[in-house]
Amino acid sequence: MKKYQLRRLSDQPIITAADVNPSHPQFRVMGAFNPAACRFGDEILLLLRVAEAVDTLPGKIQVPIVQQLDGQFQLVIKMFAEPEGDYDPRVVQIGDQAYLTSLSHLRLARSRDGIHFTVDSNPFIFPERADESFGVEDARITLLDGQYWITYTAVSENGPGVGLIVTKDFVSFERRGMIIPPPNKDACLFPEKINGFYYLLHRPMVADIGKPSVWLARSTDGIHWGDHRFLFGAAGTQWEHLKIGAGPEPIRTDDGWLVCYHGASVDHEYSLALALLDRDDPTQLLDRSTEPLMVPELEWEKTGFFPNVVFTNGWVQLPDGRILVYYGAADYCVGVAELVTV
Amino acid sequence: MKKYQLRRLSDQPIITAADVNPSHPQFRVMGAFNPAACRFGDEILLLLRVAEAVDTLPGKIQVPIVQQLDGQFQLVIKMFAEPEGDYDPRVVQIGDQAYLTSLSHLRLARSRDGIHFTVDSNPFIFPERADESFGVEDARITLLDGQYWITYTAVSENGPGVGLIVTKDFVSFERRGMIIPPPNKDACLFPEKINGFYYLLHRPMVADIGKPSVWLARSTDGIHWGDHRFLFGAAGTQWEHLKIGAGPEPIRTDDGWLVCYHGASVDHEYSLALALLDRDDPTQLLDRSTEPLMVPELEWEKTGFFPNVVFTNGWVQLPDGRILVYYGAADYCVGVAELVTV
Numbered sequence: 001m002k003k004y005q006l007r008r009l010s011d012q013p014i015i016t017a018a019d020v021n022p023s024h025p026q027f028r029v030m031g032a033f034n035p036a037a038c039r040f041g042d043e044i045l046l047l048l049r050v051a052e053a054v055d056t057l058p059g060k061i062q063v064p065i066v067q068q069l070d071g072q073f074q075l076v077i078k079m080f081a082e083p084e085g086d087y088d089p090r091v092v093q094i095g096d097q098a099y100l101t102s103l104s105h106l107r108l109a110r111s112r113d114g115i116h117f118t119v120d121s122n123p124f125i126f127p128e129r130a131d132e133s134f135g136v137e138d139a140r141i142t143l144l145d146g147q148y149w150i151t152y153t154a155v156s157e158n159g160p161g162v163g164l165i166v167t168k169d170f171v172s173f174e175r176r177g178m179i180i181p182p183p184n185k186d187a188c189l190f191p192e193k194i195n196g197f198y199y200l201l202h203r204p205m206v207a208d209i210g211k212p213s214v215w216l217a218r219s220t221d222g223i224h225w226g227d228h229r230f231l232f233g234a235a236g237t238q239w240e241h242l243k244i245g246a247g248p249e250p251i252r253t254d255d256g257w258l259v260c261y262h263g264a265s266v267d268h269e270y271s272l273a274l275a276l277l278d279r280d281d282p283t284q285l286l287d288r289s290t291e292p293l294m295v296p297e298l299e300w301e302k303t304g305f306f307p308n309v310v311f312t313n314g315w316v317q318l319p320d321g322r323i324l325v326y327y328g329a330a331d332y333c334v335g336v337a338e339l340v341t342v
Numbered sequence: 343m344k345k346y347q348l349r350r351l352s353d354q355p356i357i358t359a360a361d362v363n364p365s366h367p368q369f370r371v372m373g374a375f376n377p378a379a380c381r382f383g384d385e386i387l388l389l390l391r392v393a394e395a396v397d398t399l400p401g402k403i404q405v406p407i408v409q410q411l412d413g414q415f416q417l418v419i420k421m422f423a424e425p426e427g428d429y430d431p432r433v434v435q436i437g438d439q440a441y442l443t444s445l446s447h448l449r450l451a452r453s454r455d456g457i458h459f460t461v462d463s464n465p466f467i468f469p470e471r472a473d474e475s476f477g478v479e480d481a482r483i484t485l486l487d488g489q490y491w492i493t494y495t496a497v498s499e500n501g502p503g504v505g506l507i508v509t510k511d512f513v514s515f516e517r518r519g520m521i522i523p524p525p526n527k528d529a530c531l532f533p534e535k536i537n538g539f540y541y542l543l544h545r546p547m548v549a550d551i552g553k554p555s556v557w558l559a560r561s562t563d564g565i566h567w568g569d570h571r572f573l574f575g576a577a578g579t580q581w582e583h584l585k586i587g588a589g590p591e592p593i594r595t596d597d598g599w600l601v602c603y604h605g606a607s608v609d610h611e612y613s614l615a616l617a618l619l620d621r622d623d624p625t626q627l628l629d630r631s632t633e634p635l636m637v638p639e640l641e642w643e644k645t646g647f648f649p650n651v652v653f654t655n656g657w658v659q660l661p662d663g664r665i666l667v668y669y670g671a672a673d674y675c676v677g678v679a680e681l682v683t684v
Binding site: 091096097098100130131134155156157158159160161176177178179180181182183184202204205206207208209210211213215217218219220221223224225226227228229230233 | 433438439440442472473476497498499500501502503518519520521522523524525526544546547548549550551552553555557559560561562563565566567568569570571572575
């Protein structure tokens with residue numbers, strides 16, 4: 001994996017939380033980050049994760065969730081006494097139940113040049129199922145069989161799982177349910193069938209026995225999944241010790257399927273790296289990074305809602321072959337880099 | 343759920359570890375427990391979980407695993423310094439890696455009367471895949487489409503997932519791969535299709551956000567699974583606070599699908615209870631136990647390899663309609679009860 005590098009195209013974020021208006025009057029936008037990406041007509045679309053929160057009151061914490069009331073899902077603001085001591089800014093433990101401090105939805109941003117984006121005024125996908133009561137996060141977009149398949153993290157009090165939505169026009173969409181059960185995240189669908197099967201990368205979370213790892217699954221219809229296999233795990237290095245998970249949809253190259261993934265260190269620093277899978281048999285790992293291609297270096301990558309994060313779940317290959325990589329920084333904003341061969 | 347009771351048919355176990363010969367000369371049988379069950383011809387078959395261990399040496403602990411060596415999976419005995427202090431007798435933490443102290447395989451036992459069983463001399467299913475390197479555990483058997491579908495827990499260093507094996511004769515079998523990825527256990531397949539779909543109950547494990555819960559999944563072929571839905575979770579009572587998971591294959595009754603499940607208390611006491619799902623739409627929970635139907639009471643249920651456990655993953659409905667429930671006790675032996683209507 002020595003031939004690739006990730007080069008930042010700007011030393012500034014291309015989208016920040018300040019560019020996004022809240023979806024509800026009660027909300028403040030905490031972050032616009034971790035976008036999925038695709039080409040659509042003449043445009044490049046990003047599907048941003050927009051995290052919104054309700055301001056805390058003295059000694060109180062307010063947690064936004066969606067909940068079924070009177071037969072439909074509605075926004076509910078739960079109020080709790082603020083826990084004592086330090087806590088992860090993303091998660092708060094109230095008794096037996098962990099809550100997210102923000103509620104995420106997915107929102108489109110559009111660009112002609114891939115650098116300057118206009119963010120839609122309204123959400124594209126807002127949580128509206130029991131398994132999305134804590135939000136929808138970190139989408140991936142794959143163009144396959146003439147439609148766009150959007151995999152995303154559906155979070156609820158029962159943990160995070162992988163949901164699937166399909167669209168042809170980015171106006172309307174159809175939900176296909178939860179395709180990988182909790183606790184699981186970071187699922188991306190391959191952009192073509194291989195030997196008659198759909199393939200998906202996903203990341204089981206660790207409970208009791210287990211180590212951070214990326215898995216491969218197989219499907220006959222893209223909706224029902226089986227033949228789950230361990231693909232690769234943390235190799236013993238610090239930078240991917242805590243978590244390891246796939247990023248955007250794999251890209252087919254002459255050398256094989258190119259996979260971009262993230263590692264999280266024991267200090268919760270998120271970095272980016274690459275792996276290569278066999279073109280005809282993606283269960284075969286050909287190569288992968290021994291060290292990260294990109295680590296948080298710029299001020300806005302090192303400070304934010306959750307500091308020291310570069311994380312990608314969106315890249316696009318342009319007609320001229322260039323690959324633009326969109327990445328979330330510090331759970332607050334979006335940067336852009338180019339994947340170059342050296 | 344007031345109309346059912348579980349009545350023990352014997353105050354003695356019907357099979358214990360002492361009835362089972364080891365599969366390898368190095369091994370001692372630690373437990374023969376948690377059997378799947380089915381009728382096959384004139385016989386009742388149990389598919390026991392047989393847990394085997396290698397004796398510890400002074401200051402050392404020996405961990406049996408299977409590992410690929412020279413192109414095939416072989417038994418490997420790993421030796422470590424014994425950890426200081428108390429530890430769960432089932433799991434030992436060595437550095438970053440949790441190991442099981444025993445290796446489980448699945449072995450058949452046969453009976454004409456459902457009470458007196460003869461245990462086979464050899465394993466039926468021995469771990470032989472990368473995702474089974476720590477063993478195969480806690481099977482469920484479902485007769486469906488003219489063959490027996492065996493779901494089981496496949497455990498490896500990457501966590502526990504759900505494997506599927508099918509057999510027609512309990513002599514040969516075919517592996518169908520991992521159908522639900524880690525971390526997950528306690529999967530049981532419904533014995534008939536409902537509105538054209540196969541259905542399965544399973545139990546996601548909790549990592550970070552989440553609560554113990556039983557989920558339902560749907561399939562078009564029994565091998566690839568989707569539409570995962572939360573079905574029911576711990577109701578706030580102590581006896582099911584820590585874990586809750588489905589037992590054997592659901593049985594169709596006039597009232598609906600009868601599901602037997604286990605709860606584990608904060609003190610790791612495992613009890614048995616019942617739930618009822620709609621016959622035509624198993625996503626609909628009609629009723630479930632508010633307190634356990636059976637708790638560990640007898641000496642051999644309260645002491646053993648892992649004390650205070652009654653756990654079932656096998657029951658059979660006899661031609662006369664009676665339902666015999668086989669249950670593992672204290673991770674050591676097997677008891678039998680009858681499910682009676684009161």
